[in-house]
Amino acid sequence: MDWCVLSLLLLMLGKHGLCQQEEVCSKSAITSCKDCITSGPFCSWCKELNFTKGGEQEAARCETRAKLMARGCKREEIISPQNTEEIKQQDPLSKSSGSTEPVQMTPQKIDLKLRPGLPHKFKVSFKRAEGYPVDLYYLMDLSYSMKDDLANVKRLGGNLFDALNKITKDAKIGFGAFVDKTVLPYTNTNEEKLKKPCDESEAQCQAAFGYRHVLSMTPSRDVFRQKVAEQYISGNLDSPEGSLDAMMQAAVCGDKIGWRNSSTRLIVLATDAGFHMAGDGKLAGILEPNDELCHMTGNLYEKSNDMDYPSVGQLAMQLEKNNIQPIFAVTENVNNVYKELTKMIPKSVVGVLSSDSNNVVQLIESAYNNLTSKVTVTHDILPDNVRVEYLALCEHRINEGPNKGVCDQVQAEKEISFEVTVTVDKCMEEEKSFTISPLGIKDKLTVTISTNCECQCNDPEGSNHIHCNSTGSITCGICK
Known part of the structure; x- marks a missing residue:
């Protein structure tokens, strides 16, 4: 046989027969119309009187529509509920x-x-929609290694706001900061070190803290620049930070942050370190699991030293629940760590910060475009x-x-x-x-x-139907 003819024949068989789902009625123990239609999606019931032959079980009324019609059941007598x-x-x-x-x-x-x-x-x-409102919460690691980054964010604060206004004319921006839990082994608990965890040479250093909310959502460029300019670096002992603690509070404390009901919500997490997560609290004897609730007193996370860090799953769930999309703006040394994190948090993206955060504006623009285009x-x-x-x-x-x-x-x-x-x-x-x-x-x-699990058979009324020797009623073609 010519190869062209054979190929065409095989293609037609695949298209019209072999690749099509065959309608099959797999039935067992069928005694009623309901039994029939709930035994499989292609099972139909023939309610026609006298459809079954003498000695034939009523289960014979249950088959595919095509087989019932082939056996003589009229189309209008077939019960087969559809979606x-x-x-x-x-x-x-x-x-x-x-x-x-x-x-x-x-x-x-x-x-x-x-x-x-x-x-x-x-x-x-x-x-x-074009020009959809955007709320951006800039959440910054203020551990000592981020000193240069903070200086540049202060310098670029206005540029950051201008970049947002290129995206939409309805933009608001907020600011928060984090370091880590203020207990050992994360932070030096010497009284003087708690007050000033930075190097002795550092003149401007704020006391150790876990997460601090600094500025609720504002449309004001000047207010944002002013609040960022007021921030000073802090410090801790170990390299991983309390990033997840801070993100959880920013996600669940909606009224505090000022998230709008109708906006694209973004958290930009800027850091040069990895993160602590659920279970790490045991190192400090903190055993109470994170409850995923808001615990802000004033502008500080009050349960920082009492409650464990959230798990990645807990954080992912709250971010999704509150329609928040995170942008991880991180340095090259932890890029791979946060790339793995984005695999577990839907609608998240990671970008590499330069060593001093000089490219943060371009990073956020690029990350936003990546998020919204997908x-x-x-x-x-x-x-x-x-x-x-x-x-x-x-x-x-x-x-x-x-x-x-x-x-x-x-x-x-x-x-x-x-x-x-x-x-x-x-x-x-x-x-x-x-x-x-x-x-x-x-x-x-x-x-x-x-x-749809019931048979609508439109049965004749009366309990003494002639078809049932005047001693029963008709239910979907069967005497009851």
């Missing part, structure tokens, strides 16, 4: 970020009634027996597994879509809900699910 979808809220995508809160994802609410085992697909659309859609905790998969419908799709849809190089005002597939594996007694959202963005889609 249904009702969009409850579908506000259109905003053209730009104006005075009202922009809509960047649609729809917002959808109700699904699903047959167990039968996947249901729908689409969500996303468009990043759109990741995923879900929160799913109800039991519910599965969700995503397919990104965009030019620059990234495969990060079925549990999320990822598009890269997405420009503002460019609309993209994601195909969402929801499958329920078992019947539910009551409605369940979950949400789908783009990471780091407030917009959400609430999906409410119920299951």
